[in-house]
Amino acid sequence: MKVKEKEKKENIPLTCGAVITQPGSTKKYKxxxxxxxxxxxxxxxxxxxxxxxxxxxDGAIFKTPEGKFMINYAYCKGCLICEKVCPVKAISHKVEEx
Amino acid sequence: xxxxxxxxxxxxxAIAVKLCKPKxxxxxxxxxxxxxxxxxxxxxxxxxxxxxxxxxxxxxxAISALYGAYATGVRSFTATAxxxxxxxHEILPIVSGSRFPAVMFVANxxxxxxxxxxxDHSDSMSERDQGWIQLHCESNQEAFDTIIMAYRIAxxxxxxxxxxxCADGFYLTHAYEPIQIEDQEKVDAFLPDYTPEHYLDTTxxxxxxxxxxxxxxxxxxxxxxxxxxxxxxxxxxVSKEFDKSFGRKYGNxxxxxxxxxxxxxxxxxVGSVCGTIREVIKELNxxxxxxxxxxxxxxxxxxxxxxxxxxxDLKILGVIDKHASIGFGGALTNDIRSALMGEKVKxxxxxxxxxxxxxxxxxxxELINTIMKNKEGYWLK
Ligand code: SF4
Ligand code: SF4
Numbered sequence: 001m002k003v004k005e006k007e008k009k010e011n012i013p014l015t016c017g018a019v020i021t022q023p024g025s026t027k028k029y030k031x032x033x034x035x036x037x038x039x040x041x042x043x044x045x046x047x048x049x050x051x052x053x054x055x056x057x058d059g060a061i062f063k064t065p066e067g068k069f070m071i072n073y074a075y076c077k078g079c080l081i082c083e084k085v086c087p088v089k090a091i092s093h094k095v096e097e098x
Numbered sequence: 099x100x101x102x103x104x105x106x107x108x109x110x111x112a113i114a115v116k117l118c119k120p121k122x123x124x125x126x127x128x129x130x131x132x133x134x135x136x137x138x139x140x141x142x143x144x145x146x147x148x149x150x151x152x153x154x155x156x157x158x159x160a161i162s163a164l165y166g167a168y169a170t171g172v173r174s175f176t177a178t179a180x181x182x183x184x185x186x187h188e189i190l191p192i193v194s195g196s197r198f199p200a201v202m203f204v205a206n207x208x209x210x211x212x213x214x215x216x217x218d219h220s221d222s223m224s225e226r227d228q229g230w231i232q233l234h235c236e237s238n239q240e241a242f243d244t245i246i247m248a249y250r251i252a253x254x255x256x257x258x259x260x261x262x263x264c265a266d267g268f269y270l271t272h273a274y275e276p277i278q279i280e281d282q283e284k285v286d287a288f289l290p291d292y293t294p295e296h297y298l299d300t301t302x303x304x305x306x307x308x309x310x311x312x313x314x315x316x317x318x319x320x321x322x323x324x325x326x327x328x329x330x331x332x333x334x335x336v337s338k339e340f341d342k343s344f345g346r347k348y349g350n351x352x353x354x355x356x357x358x359x360x361x362x363x364x365x366x367x368v369g370s371v372c373g374t375i376r377e378v379i380k381e382l383n384x385x386x387x388x389x390x391x392x393x394x395x396x397x398x399x400x401x402x403x404x405x406x407x408x409x410x411d412l413k414i415l416g417v418i419d420k421h422a423s424i425g426f427g428g429a430l431t432n433d434i435r436s437a438l439m440g441e442k443v444k445x446x447x448x449x450x451x452x453x454x455x456x457x458x459x460x461x462x463x464e465l466i467n468t469i470m471k472n473k474e475g476y477w478l479k
Contacts, residue, residue: 014317014321016296017195017196017197017258017306018195018308018310018318019196019296019304021296
């Protein structure tokens, strides 16, 4: 609820036809708080195949310059597709504690 | 060259569309609107019009492609009727909500259940809340003229809402009447090129059809309502300018009052039935009975202030409703009644002409007799 109240105070531009005139606005919308389950990557087990990164529907997994795959929890919705696709079971999950 | 031609209403509409030079024509035929895409495809085939015609697989696709065309920033057109319009329902508020100034021709035809190909207003009346301006026509010349005016109204920066140009299926679409076909140069001068507010452009990416949270959805809808109110002024303005350029007008563009000066009773009609009502009131006026006619052209926006002024001296107004809101009488009657709430005129509703049932002079006389006896409205079968 906190997020909504904060957004209300922001001045939303009423563009004609609700067109968003700047690209990349999705980044402003943090979906991490929707999460019920939190996926965790075990970096020891990870073979860096990138399957989780390719399959995450929210683009919440990113690759570090060292080649590690990490989850940006500000956007991860906890759908656990990453866990399902990981070929070496390097991803597990817990119930999110709010 | 400007010339008068005896052609069908549908052909007149197609020629008017050609003169407005739409770039994309997503079309799916349905009786009684089919003659319009038929004529337009002839124009495209003959190279008379520089448009891309898309033969889509349904009306849902036709309106979706119309949306797509407007997203690329070009003037476009489609036509439909009855079930076709109903199938478009899902996309109608997306076109208006995106503020795309599309123009669509609706050849008014009854909705199925039971199946009917004949005329009434159940198709377009069922869509009157979807943010489209709805303009009806009494004659084929009016349909021709309204198409041209519709683009001007829709594309006005103060409005930017789509327009449905409605004409009664068969009564107008398939009737042959003389139509004054205007010159391309004159139409070009009246209707400047369309310059879109936003369009898809890879060098300047934008998001169309975005998600609106509860904190902004209402504001976007409110903007549409304001634009619809603005359309009242704009329709009057465009109608005046059309008259100046072409020498024809239809009331103030929204509504027309006929013989109301001394009338205590009047009939309100929409579309081709107004022609028959004119005949009846002429006869009755000759007999000394003071009956007037209100010809309502614009269903949305509803010209509430004009209606109040036209009805100020009336005792009873009988509304002919070619669509029943099953469970609560005629939909138009309900609209007119609430528009005239608090005025002294009493509004009686007469559901008539459903599924192509003829509304002849006798029925209109019956309606007038009923209101003159201060009796309630009913289903005028
Ligand atoms: S749980 Fe779903 S959203 Fe979160 S990182 Fe995995 S695939 Fe992406
Ligand atoms: S799918 Fe599993 S192994 Fe492959 S990168 Fe992701 S976590 Fe590592």
